[in-house]
Amino acid sequence: MSAASNPTPPLRRTALNATHRALRAKMVDFGGWEMPVEYSGLIAEHMAVRTGAGLFDVSHMGDIQLRGPGSLAAVQHLCMNDASKLQAGQAQYSAMLTPDGTFVDDVVVHKLSDNDYLIVINAGTREKDVAWVRSQIGAMPSIHISDYSDFYTQLAIQGPKAEATLQKLTDTELSAIKNYWFTWGKVCGLPNVLIARTGYTGEDGFEIYIPSDEPTSARVWSEVLNAGAEFCIQPCGLGARNTLRLESAMALYGHEISETINVFEAGLGRYAKLDKGTDFVGRDALAAIQAAGGPKRRLVGLEMIERGIGRDGYPVCTVTGERIGEITSGSPAPFLKKNIALACVPVQYAALDEVVAVEIRGQMVKAKIVATPFYKRARKST
Amino acid sequence: MAYPAGYRYTKEHEWISVAGASGTVGITDYAQSSLGDIVFVDLPKVGDRLEAGKIFGSVESVKAVSDLFSPVSGTVTAVNEELKNAPEWINADANSTWMVKLDLAKPAELDALLSAAQYEAFIAEETGK
Numbered sequence: 001m002s003a004a005s006n007p008t009p010p011l012r013r014t015a016l017n018a019t020h021r022a023l024r025a026k027m028v029d030f031g032g033w034e035m036p037v038e039y040s041g042l043i044a045e046h047m048a049v050r051t052g053a054g055l056f057d058v059s060h061m062g063d064i065q066l067r068g069p070g071s072l073a074a075v076q077h078l079c080m081n082d083a084s085k086l087q088a089g090q091a092q093y094s095a096m097l098t099p100d101g102t103f104v105d106d107v108v109v110h111k112l113s114d115n116d117y118l119i120v121i122n123a124g125t126r127e128k129d130v131a132w133v134r135s136q137i138g139a140m141p142s143i144h145i146s147d148y149s150d151f152y153t154q155l156a157i158q159g160p161k162a163e164a165t166l167q168k169l170t171d172t173e174l175s176a177i178k179n180y181w182f183t184w185g186k187v188c189g190l191p192n193v194l195i196a197r198t199g200y201t202g203e204d205g206f207e208i209y210i211p212s213d214e215p216t217s218a219r220v221w222s223e224v225l226n227a228g229a230e231f232c233i234q235p236c237g238l239g240a241r242n243t244l245r246l247e248s249a250m251a252l253y254g255h256e257i258s259e260t261i262n263v264f265e266a267g268l269g270r271y272a273k274l275d276k277g278t279d280f281v282g283r284d285a286l287a288a289i290q291a292a293g294g295p296k297r298r299l300v301g302l303e304m305i306e307r308g309i310g311r312d313g314y315p316v317c318t319v320t321g322e323r324i325g326e327i328t329s330g331s332p333a334p335f336l337k338k339n340i341a342l343a344c345v346p347v348q349y350a351a352l353d354e355v356v357a358v359e360i361r362g363q364m365v366k367a368k369i370v371a372t373p374f375y376k377r378a379r380k381s382t
Numbered sequence: 383m384a385y386p387a388g389y390r391y392t393k394e395h396e397w398i399s400v401a402g403a404s405g406t407v408g409i410t411d412y413a414q415s416s417l418g419d420i421v422f423v424d425l426p427k428v429g430d431r432l433e434a435g436k437i438f439g440s441v442e443s444v445k446a447v448s449d450l451f452s453p454v455s456g457t458v459t460a461v462n463e464e465l466k467n468a469p470e471w472i473n474a475d476a477n478s479t480w481m482v483k484l485d486l487a488k489p490a491e492l493d494a495l496l497s498a499a500q501y502e503a504f505i506a507e508e509t510g511k
Contacts, residue, residue, distance in 0.1 A: 026418075042444045043419045239418070239445055309422055309442055332421045332444050361440070361447075 014059035015153050015217035023235055031124025033060040036237040045240035046334040049201050053159035053228045054236035055221070058200075059212065060123035062149035064133055067116050070142035073278070075117050078137055079109060080263065080283075082276035086111035091180045091198055093271055095263070096132060097282025101289060103257040103266070105129050108198060110182060118194075121149075122253045136281060153217040157224060158205030158244075160377075161231035166206050168227040170195070174206070188220045200241065202248025203377055240334075247333045249301060249342060249372035255312065255328040256299055256342055262286070264295040265344065267372075297325065297346045301372035302358070304339035308365035310358040316343045317357045321364065324349055324356070333374060340374050341367070385410065386477055390492055391501035394451040397477070400492060405454060406480045409441065412505050414476040417443040420469045425450075425481055430458045432484060434491045439481070441472070454491040456484035 011034035020027065025036035036057065038045060048054045066074050075083040081094035088111050096104040105125045110118040121129045130147050137143060157166050163174050172185030172195060182196035190210055199205040210220050225233055242252070251257045256266055263272045263286055272286055289295060304310055310330035317323050330341030341358070349356060352371060357364040389397040395413035399406045414420060422442040432438045432452035439450040460483040465471065471479045486492075496504060 037445070038418055041419050243444060309447075311447065332442075334419075334444065 012060070014057055015212050015214045016057045016059065016221055018214070019218050019221055020057065020235075025235070025237060028238070030060070030238055031122075033123055035060060036235075038237040038239045039235045042237070042239040042243065043334045045234045045236040046243050048232060048234035049159045049203055049236060049240065049244055050335045051160065052231040053157060053161040053165050053205075053233040054201070054240065055224050055228065055233060056156040056158065056236050056241055057153070057221070058156050058207070058241075059153045059217075061154055062121040062123065062126040062129060062147070063152055063154075063209075064119045064121060064130060065112075065117070065146045065148055066119065066133075066137075066143060067146070068143040069115055070140050071115050071117055071144075074137040074140050074143045075109060075119070076276065076278045077140070077280055078133060079107065079119075080272040080280055080286075081109065082273040083109055083111065083117065084276065088113045089181055089183060091182060091196060093180075095257070095268065095271065096129065096136075097263065097280070097286075098259055099282060099285060100259075101262040101264075101282040101285030102259045103253065103261065103263075104132050104259070105253055106251060106257055106268075110194075110196065118148075120154075125253060151212055152209040153212045153220070154207060154209050155220065155224065156199055156201075156205060156207045157228070158199045158201040158203050158236075159231075159233075160204060161228065161233070162203070162205040165224065165228035165231060165233060166195075166208070169223055177206075179204075188223045190216065190220070200250060201244040202250065202373065202375055203244070242329075243331055243334055246329050246331055246340065246342070247335055247373070247375035249374060252329060261299075261344065262289060262295065264289055265298050267299045295347065297344050298350055299328065299342055299344055300350045301370045301374055302327070302330070302341040302343050302356070302367045303370045303374075304341075304358065305355070305366040305368055308358065308360045308363070309339045310341040310343075310360065310365070310367060314341075315359040316345055316367075317359055317364065318349070319355055319357050319364075319366070321357070323359075327358065330358075336374055338374075340370075342372070385498040385501055387498045389477075389498060390453065390495035391498065391504075392451060392453045392495060393504060394449075396451060396453050398453040398492070398495065400486070400489075403486050403489065404459065404483060405456060405486050406483050407453060408478075408480045409450070409472065409476055410501070411476040413441075413448070414473050417441065417446060417448055418473075419444050420472045423465045423469050423472070423481065425461050425465070426458050428458050428461060431487075432456055432458065432482075434488070434494075441469075450481070452484075453495055454484075454489075455487040457487070459483050459485055
């Protein structure tokens with residue numbers, strides 16, 4: 001009799017896996033995907049995105065397309081933001097919620113045209129999300145659900161020089177694409193590439209969706225790096241992606257948002273449109289939380305005052321040592337050159353400048369509550 | 383980067399260089415390269431007694447924390463205070479960037495450590511290269 005075994009499935013690879021290896025990237029397991037965590041070095045990559053440009057392979061993200069006369073009703077039922085406000089060519093940050101008002105996943109909804117929506121989902125939750133979508137809206141009338149997650153290589157070109165870099169590879173007038181809008185255009189000779197002014201770095205930038213075959217993916221990757229060479233573009237790994245999004249206080253699934261943290265606790269209530277005119281999964285729970293006077297705890301920004309780095313999962317305590325919560329994400333911030341964290345604490349400790357302690361391997365190290373985002377880019381005056 | 387033949391090494395990736403009864407301790411090039419950009423070191427104080435194989439401090443990169451294990455037992459005689467402000471020196475040159483110096487309590491403990499060749503073989507085994 002053989003022992004019951006539960007072998008770990010092999011890690012999934014994007015079409016750019018060999019490209020990353022050729023660049024001598026350090027590869028790690030991220031949500032079941034073998035992904036580059038850094039190439040030249042996390043800090044250099046982070047700084048390249050803040051000051052010039054960086055290129056990320058984010059093909060592990062998933063893509064669900066909803067089509068048909070019932071698609072808007074389906075998106076409205078599934079997601080907390082108001083998709084009826086979207087125009088064709090516009091995207092919005094949103095989330096799929098559990099009936100408790102907690103997170104199945106956060107998503108970006110793109111309105112491709114009337115009756116046609118593309119929902120971009122996280123890598124680690126792909127299967128769960130697809131199953132959730134089918135279970136929640138699969139029986140709604142006049143709707144067609146397609147999982148196109150493996151059809152695209154998704155590249156993120158981010159940084160103040162992202163537009164100048166990508167503009168060299170397309171005739172599409174990129175300056176005409178507003179933040180959180182998208183269009184289709186020819187990129188590196190490929191027709192009909194979805195070009196979106198979106199990202200996860202707190203910097204200006206684009207995400208493009210190209211065919212996921214290896215030769216095309218590798219060619220476009222290297223053409224973007226060549227185009228950005230004059231701006232010192234760097235290939236960037238998930239390490240820099242994480243510190244960039246943390247400086248900008250953007251949520252990461254499994255950390256700031258999860259099935260145990262609700263929308264108001266996560267500070268994302270502004271994206272939940274309870275009065276959008278249609279019911280959505282989780283709406284009743286959110287209304288009940290509001291009626292009860294709001295959440296009991298919420299996410300705050302922390303900046304270490306004393307010497308020490310608060311990291312994911314470290315306890316947050318009062319200065320007298322009473323445990324009150326924990327850090328959801330914490331790290332040195334390469335651009336700000338401070339040690340920062342996001343933490344979930346009871347609302348009575350959430351006031352700005354409140355001093356708390358982070359327990360770092362047995363030592364109490366002082367930190368204070370600060371405003372988020374920690375970093376905000378200067379907006380171009382238009 | 384090569385591993386100096388005159389040093390002794392631990393399986394936790396520290397090196398020690400010995401002169402008489404005094405030892406100088408740092409981390410290996412393999413350790414710094416695995417950690418990535420080092421941003422923080424936490425070291426003991428002069429006079430602290432370290433024990434072979436026990437934690438004496440920590441080193442942190444942007445992404446990770448790693449404990450430091452003392453190669454041998456002894457009393458700390460000097461601490462590289464400059465690393466507080468310039469921990470990135472460890473990335474730049476792990477072989478010559480020291481962390482602590484100590485008076486060896488039991489010099490015979492050195493025999494249990496790896497030679498440069500043994501350490502290199504150990505790394506090769508760990509990384510499968």
